[in-house]
Amino acid sequence: GAVVSQHPSWVICKSGTSVKIECRSLDFQATTMFWYRQFPKQSLMLMATSNEGSKATYEQGVEKDKFLINHASLTLSTLTVTSAHPEDSSFYICSARVQEDYEQYFGPGTRLTVT
């Protein structure tokens, strides 16, 4: 199956700093990428949807100025958590698909801890 990678797999940062998470589709071109957040013992919550070359569409309640998403190419999307706070500590998972009605492939996730 198709492979999606994320980097880093885990990161610890200090409160107030920014951290960037990369999501890459390794063997296919992803027209759409999704970013999810998962808190312990909770489900995956969709944060935003990004199409290559377009601005991301954020879900209700997700601050677009805090969670910056860039989908500059068909194989790379980045999520930057700006001015991170401890409450942003979570498991961030990206997924990618070729096009509508195709399967979404999930990355391995990035564990963010803000101290």
Added chain:
Amino acid sequence: QKEVEQNSGPLSVPEGAIASLNCTYSDRGSQSFFWYRQYSGKSPELIMFIYSNGDKEDGRFTAQLNKASQYVSLLIRDSQPSDSATYLCAVKGGKLIFGQGTELSVKP
């Protein structure tokens, strides 16, 4: 009402038994239905998908869909300790929406 609801569990079954996982959804326009398995600290992996009413079997797994009742289920036959994980139901209309997951524990 949550868009996708699952019993949070935990559901505990003995090895070799059938595990039954249930999911209901609110959007009647939903077209596709998915079951994912998620091990602790890992991202979800797709087990099965189903589009049409009825049953769909894949090895030890059977997905059942009843659109009139807005109900999806997953049966795991001959449950193994390695099946112990959280099972996420996901429903796709425009977006893929996940339920909160059911934790399954298979006891040897």
